[in-house]
Amino acid sequence: MTGAVPTTSEAQLTFVLVHGAFQTGSAWADVAAALRGRGHVVHTPTIAGHGPNAQLDLTHADAVDSLVAYLRENDLSDVVLVGHSIAGTFIAKAAEEVPERIKRVVFQNAVVAADGNALAEEFPPEMAAVFGHVDPAQGFILPFEVVRERACNDVDLATATRLYAEMSPIPVAYMTDRLNLEVFYDLVGTGKLRTSYVNAVNDIAMPPGEHAWFPRFAHRLGPLCRILQLEGAHYVMTTRPEELAETLVQAGRD
Amino acid sequence: MTGAVPTTSEAQLTFVLVHGAFQTGSAWADVAAALRGRGHVVHTPTIAGHGPNAQLDLTHADAVDSLVAYLRENDLSDVVLVGHSIAGTFIAKAAEEVPERIKRVVFQNAVVAADGNALAEEFPPEMAAVFGHVDPAQGFILPFEVVRERACNDVDLATATRLYAEMSPIPVAYMTDRLNLEVFYDLVGTGKLRTSYVNAVNDIAMPPGEHAWFPRFAHRLGPLCRILQLEGAHYVMTTRPEELAETLVQAGRD
Amino acid sequence: MTGAVPTTSEAQLTFVLVHGAFQTGSAWADVAAALRGRGHVVHTPTIAGHGPNAQLDLTHADAVDSLVAYLRENDLSDVVLVGHSIAGTFIAKAAEEVPERIKRVVFQNAVVAADGNALAEEFPPEMAAVFGHVDPAQGFILPFEVVRERACNDVDLATATRLYAEMSPIPVAYMTDRLNLEVFYDLVGTGKLRTSYVNAVNDIAMPPGEHAWFPRFAHRLGPLCRILQLEGAHYVMTTRPEELAETLVQAGRD
Numbered sequence: 001m002t003g004a005v006p007t008t009s010e011a012q013l014t015f016v017l018v019h020g021a022f023q024t025g026s027a028w029a030d031v032a033a034a035l036r037g038r039g040h041v042v043h044t045p046t047i048a049g050h051g052p053n054a055q056l057d058l059t060h061a062d063a064v065d066s067l068v069a070y071l072r073e074n075d076l077s078d079v080v081l082v083g084h085s086i087a088g089t090f091i092a093k094a095a096e097e098v099p100e101r102i103k104r105v106v107f108q109n110a111v112v113a114a115d116g117n118a119l120a121e122e123f124p125p126e127m128a129a130v131f132g133h134v135d136p137a138q139g140f141i142l143p144f145e146v147v148r149e150r151a152c153n154d155v156d157l158a159t160a161t162r163l164y165a166e167m168s169p170i171p172v173a174y175m176t177d178r179l180n181l182e183v184f185y186d187l188v189g190t191g192k193l194r195t196s197y198v199n200a201v202n203d204i205a206m207p208p209g210e211h212a213w214f215p216r217f218a219h220r221l222g223p224l225c226r227i228l229q230l231e232g233a234h235y236v237m238t239t240r241p242e243e244l245a246e247t248l249v250q251a252g253r254d
Numbered sequence: 255m256t257g258a259v260p261t262t263s264e265a266q267l268t269f270v271l272v273h274g275a276f277q278t279g280s281a282w283a284d285v286a287a288a289l290r291g292r293g294h295v296v297h298t299p300t301i302a303g304h305g306p307n308a309q310l311d312l313t314h315a316d317a318v319d320s321l322v323a324y325l326r327e328n329d330l331s332d333v334v335l336v337g338h339s340i341a342g343t344f345i346a347k348a349a350e351e352v353p354e355r356i357k358r359v360v361f362q363n364a365v366v367a368a369d370g371n372a373l374a375e376e377f378p379p380e381m382a383a384v385f386g387h388v389d390p391a392q393g394f395i396l397p398f399e400v401v402r403e404r405a406c407n408d409v410d411l412a413t414a415t416r417l418y419a420e421m422s423p424i425p426v427a428y429m430t431d432r433l434n435l436e437v438f439y440d441l442v443g444t445g446k447l448r449t450s451y452v453n454a455v456n457d458i459a460m461p462p463g464e465h466a467w468f469p470r471f472a473h474r475l476g477p478l479c480r481i482l483q484l485e486g487a488h489y490v491m492t493t494r495p496e497e498l499a500e501t502l503v504q505a506g507r508d
Numbered sequence: 509m510t511g512a513v514p515t516t517s518e519a520q521l522t523f524v525l526v527h528g529a530f531q532t533g534s535a536w537a538d539v540a541a542a543l544r545g546r547g548h549v550v551h552t553p554t555i556a557g558h559g560p561n562a563q564l565d566l567t568h569a570d571a572v573d574s575l576v577a578y579l580r581e582n583d584l585s586d587v588v589l590v591g592h593s594i595a596g597t598f599i600a601k602a603a604e605e606v607p608e609r610i611k612r613v614v615f616q617n618a619v620v621a622a623d624g625n626a627l628a629e630e631f632p633p634e635m636a637a638v639f640g641h642v643d644p645a646q647g648f649i650l651p652f653e654v655v656r657e658r659a660c661n662d663v664d665l666a667t668a669t670r671l672y673a674e675m676s677p678i679p680v681a682y683m684t685d686r687l688n689l690e691v692f693y694d695l696v697g698t699g700k701l702r703t704s705y706v707n708a709v710n711d712i713a714m715p716p717g718e719h720a721w722f723p724r725f726a727h728r729l730g731p732l733c734r735i736l737q738l739e740g741a742h743y744v745m746t747t748r749p750e751e752l753a754e755t756l757v758q759a760g761r762d
Contacts, residue, residue: 010410124731126731127731145732146731146732149732149733149734150731150732153734153735153736153758154736154758156518156758156761157761157762201455201709201737202735202736202737204735207723207727207731208722208723208726208727208735209723209727212723214462215461215462215463215466218462219461219462219463223378223380223381223400223404223461224399224400224403224404225403226403226407227407227456227458227462228407228408228456229455229456250407250408250410253410253411254411264664455709468716469715469716469717469720472716473715473716473717477632477634477635477654477658477715478653478654478657478658479657480657480661481661481710481712481716482661482662482710483709483710504661504662504664507664507665508665
C-alpha cells in the first residue's frame with residue numbers, strides 16, 4: 001500500500017477474502033490491491049489443504065479451523081468475511097465459531113450449503129457423481145477441460161492455462177463431509193449474523209437454471225440478505241478486480 | 255428546462271411518471287430532468303395517500319382516482335404512463351378509466367396484479383403476512399432494515415438513510431383491496447392498450463426466483479409486451495437517472 | 509479490410525456466420541467487419557430459402573444442404589460455425605454431415621432443437637399454433653408488430669422498420685419438418701463436437717422464463733458447453749456489432 005489514497009470518503013472496512021477450491025490466497029491479489037487502494041484493510045489467508053504440497057488427508061473441519069485460527073491469531077474484529085465458491089462453507093462454519101468477530105459474511109458465487117448436506121450434494125448430480133471415483137490420496141481437482149469451459153469461459157486460453165497451472169488438488173473430504181449448519185442458520189435467522197450474496201452473472205461453474213449459484217444460494221440466506229450482481233464469470237477476481245472490489249465494498253458496508 | 259436541447263431527433267413523448275410506495279413525485283426528479291433535457295414533456299404527480307401528512311384512510315380506488323383526475327385536469331393525451339413498484343396497479347386501473355388518453359403503459363419493476371388479487375397477494379407469503387399486523391391508523395411502511403437491504407442494496411448507507419427519511423406510510427388498504435382488472439386485461443389482450451415492462455436487473459425488492467418482478471409480471475402482459483432491461487436496483491431512478499430515462503424512451507416510443 | 513489491423517495477438521479464426529429467419533447473410537455485415545478488423549476470416553452465406561424471391565417449397569434438409577455445400581465448395585476447415593435464431597438447427601444438422609470441418613459450433617440465441625422435434629415445437633405453444641394457419645405457397649414470416657415488440661425491443665421505429673423491410677418469408681417446412689438430431693447429440697456427448705452458447709440478455713424473441721433461449725437451449729449442449737452472455741436483444745448483430753464480435757471470438761477460440 002505505497003502511497004495509495006482512498007478516493008472516496010467510504011468508511012474503512014476489514015476484509016478477509018477466502019479463495020475457492022484449488023486456489024490460494026494469491027487468487028485475490030488484484031482485488032486486495034484495489035481494496036487497499038481505497039483505504040481498506042485486506043487479509044487473504046490460504047486455507048489448510050490448499051496450495052502446492054498441501055496435506056490431503058484433512059477434513060472439512062480442519063479447513064474451518066485454519067480460518068478460525070487465522071482470525072484469532074490476527075485478533076481481527078468487525079470483519080467482512082468473504083468466501084468464494086466452496087469457501088462459502090468455510091465462512092459459514094467459521095461464523096458459527098467466532099460470530100463476535102464478524103461484521104458480515106459475503107458469499108461471492110459461493111455455496112450456501114443446506115444444513116446437513118456435503119458440498120458435493122450442492123453440485124448437479126452429474127458432477128456430484130465424480131467424487132465417488134476420486135482417490136483420497138491424490139486429492140480432488142477438476143480436469144482442465146471442465147475448468148476451461150465452465151469457470152474460464154470468458155478468458156483466453158493463455159489465461160485459463162496459467163490459472164490452471166497454479167491450481168492444486170484439495171482433500172476429497174472437503175467435498176464429502178456432511179456439514180452441520182444449524183448454528184449458522186440460527187445466527188442468520190435471528191439477525192445476529194448479517195449476510196450478502198454477490199453474483200457474477202456469467203458464472204456458469206454451477207450450470208444456469210435449477211442448480212445455478214443464483215438465486216438458489218441467496219434464497220437460503222433469508223429476506224434480509226443483501227444481493228448484488230456484476231458482470232464476469234467464476235474468476236471475476238482475475239478478470240474484473242476493480243469492479244469486484246467495488247461490489248465487495250457495496251456488499252460489506254453498513 | 256433552461257436551455258436544454260434534445261441531442262437526438264427522437265419524437266417528443268409525454269411522460270407521466272408514477273412513483274412507488276412511501277414516495278412522492280419528487281422521486282423522479284433526476285429522471286424527469288434527463289427526459290426534459292431530451293425534449294420530452296414530463297409530469298410527476300404525487301398519488302393520493304402518499305407524502306408526509308397524507309390521509310391514511312383511503313382505498314386503492316382513491317389512489318387511482320387521483321391519478322385519473324390528474325390526467326383529466328391537465329387534459330393529457332398520448333401519454334406514456336409509467337408506474338414504479340406498487341404503482342403498477344394504479345396505472346393499470348387508470349388505463350381502464352381513460353384508455354383514450356394513453357399511448358402506452360410502462361411497468362418499471364412494477365406489480366402487474368392478477369385479476370382479483372390484492373397487491374399484498376403479489377408479494378411472497380412471508381411479506382404478505384406482514385400486512386395482517388398493520389394498524390390502519392398508522393398506515394403501512396416497511397422497516398428501515400428491509401428497505402436498506404432489499405431496495406437500497408446498491409447504495410451507501412447515507413443514501414439509503416436519506417431515501418428512507420423522505421418516505422412516509424401509505425394507506426393499508428392500498429395493499430389489501432382486491433383489484434378487479436378484467437377491463438385492463440381485455441384492453442391488453444385485444445391490443446387496445448400497449449404495454450412495456452422495464453426491469454432493473456439488480457432489483458431484489460421482490461426476491462429473485464419464483465416471486466421476482468421479472469419475468470413473472472411481464473408474462474401477464476402477453477406476447478406483445480415490449481421488454482427492456484437495465485442495470486440497477488429498486489431505486490434506479492436515483493442511482494442511474496440517465497440510463498433509466500433512455501430506457502423509458504425505448505419503452506415508450508412507437 | 510482496408511488498413512484494418514488486429515489490435516490483439518489473438519489467433520486467427522475462420523468464422524461462418526449463419527443468419528436467422530427472414531434474413532440473409534447481409535445481417536452480419538457489421539459483425540463481419542468487426543471480426544475482419546481483428547484479423548479473422550469471415551463467411552456470411554445466405555441459406556437456401558432466404559432472401560427476396562427465395563424458393564418457398566424447400567424442406568429443412570434443403571437449407572442444411574445449402575450450408576454444407578457452401579462449406580465444401582469453399583473447402584473450409586477448422587470453422588467456427590455460428591448460427592443465430594432458427595439457424596441453430598441448420599448448424600447442428602450441418603455439423604452432422606461435416607464434423608471434420610468444424611472447430612466449434614456456436615449457438616447465438618439460437619434454437620438447439622431436441623432430437624425429433626420440429627423448430628415450431630421449440631416455440632411457446634401460442635406461437636407454435638400460428639404455423640397451422642400459414643399458406644405454404646406464401647411462406648412464413650412474422651407480422652411486423654411481433655418483430656417490432658419481441659425482436660426489435662431495443663431499437664427505434666426507423667431501425668425496426670428498416671430491418672423488417674429487408675425481411676422476406678421462408679419455407680414453412682423449415683418450421684414444421686421433424687429433425688433427427690441423434691448424430692449431433694452423439695457428437696456433442698462424446699466430445700467430438702465442441703459447443704458454445706451465446707446469450708444476449710435482453711433477447712425476448714423467445715419469451716423470458718420457461719421458454720427463454722437461455723438456459724433452456726444451453727442445457728441441451730451438456731456440461732462442457734462454453735456459455736457467454738452480453739447486453740443486447742435479438743438483433744444484437746445490428747445494435748452492438750463490436751461487442752458481439754468480441755463475444756464470438758471468446759466463444760470460438762481454443
